[in-house]
Amino acid sequence: MRTIAVINQKGGACKTTSAVNIAALLGELGERVLVLDLDEQTKATAWFGVGDRNDKGLLQVFTDGRPLLDLVHETTWSGVDFVPGSRWLMRLAKELDDEPAREFILRDALAALPQDRWSFVLLDCPPSVGIATISALTAGDEFLITLETGYLQLDGVGDLMQTISKVRDRLNPELSLAGVLVCRATKAGRADTIVTRDTLKSVRKHFGDRVFSTPIYEATRMKECPGHHLPINQYAPKSVATSNYRTVARELLARGAA
Numbered sequence: 001m002r003t004i005a006v007i008n009q010k011g012g013a014c015k016t017t018s019a020v021n022i023a024a025l026l027g028e029l030g031e032r033v034l035v036l037d038l039d040e041q042t043k044a045t046a047w048f049g050v051g052d053r054n055d056k057g058l059l060q061v062f063t064d065g066r067p068l069l070d071l072v073h074e075t076t077w078s079g080v081d082f083v084p085g086s087r088w089l090m091r092l093a094k095e096l097d098d099e100p101a102r103e104f105i106l107r108d109a110l111a112a113l114p115q116d117r118w119s120f121v122l123l124d125c126p127p128s129v130g131i132a133t134i135s136a137l138t139a140g141d142e143f144l145i146t147l148e149t150g151y152l153q154l155d156g157v158g159d160l161m162q163t164i165s166k167v168r169d170r171l172n173p174e175l176s177l178a179g180v181l182v183c184r185a186t187k188a189g190r191a192d193t194i195v196t197r198d199t200l201k202s203v204r205k206h207f208g209d210r211v212f213s214t215p216i217y218e219a220t221r222m223k224e225c226p227g228h229h230l231p232i233n234q235y236a237p238k239s240v241a242t243s244n245y246r247t248v249a250r251e252l253l254a255r256g257a258a
């Protein structure tokens with residue numbers, strides 16, 4: 001079971017879109033994948049259309065030792081199961097305020113799952129480096145950074161890497177980078193726009209071959225599919241974003257972690 005935290009502390013960096021669709025494309029390739037919605041905004045939960053965001057659910061995993069397995073929903077997406085988020089997660093920091101070793105609770109909850117049922121666990125993190133994200137980085141074997149194309153997008157990633165470094169030193173020395181994914185790339189005619197080219201160039205300069213070979217291109221269909229509770233490969237099999245996420249899923253399988 002490879003556990004991957006999908007992170008970027010910036011809002012709207014395509015974490016949820018990537019966690020959901022990488023899961024679906026891994027499922028299409030025959031993998032068994034569990035997705036957890038760790039964000040109190042519960043956008044992944046709305047996308048899957050399962051569970052009730054008003055249930056305490058995941059909060060109770062952190063605060064009351066509720067088994068994670070209780071919360072697993074099977075979905076109609078090939079190979080993909082899902083743990084819904086809860087708006088109660090907004091209370092997480094407060095509830096765990098005086099809890100010793102609180103960063104390890106999620107790791108232990110994941111370790112108590114049947115280990116042969118899923119080959120991947122994807123953790124959709126909120127846009128902050130609060131306790132939910134730190135818990136995901138402590139529980140993860142790997143982390144995957146998503147970012148949008150744009151000139152200021154890499155600044156935040158520098159801060160993120162400092163957090164990763166502290167997590168490795170203090171909580172999870174084995175944590176490795178699964179990859180960096182540039183999203184919402186744009187073309188003008190057949191060529192990438194200047195901003196897309198520049199973003200890819202500077203991300204590759206920093207992260208070298210850990211950057212996925214393809215970015216995810218902007219696709220109108222991507223904005224539509226959450227409303228239909230479908231991943232992009234089911235909603236728009238011929239969309240460029242479907243083939244981009246398929247490439248990413250294949251590379252994740254081929255690479256393992258660094």
Ligand SMILES: Nc1ncnc2c1ncn2[C@@H]1O[C@H](COP(=O)(O)OP(=O)(O)OP(=O)(O)O)[C@@H](O)[C@H]1O
Nearest residue numbers: 010011012013014015016017127217218219222223
């Ligand atoms: N390839 C794409 N083409 C078009 N729109 C996209 C694409 N990828 C993501 N988006 C849109 O970008 C927006 C942000 O994406 P998403 O919600 O995945 O980001 P996020 O990092 O999870 O945000 P948050 O920090 O709020 O959780 C959404 O409106 C989503 O539909």
Ligand SMILES: [Mg+2]
Nearest residue numbers: 015016039043
């Ligand atoms: Mg999100």
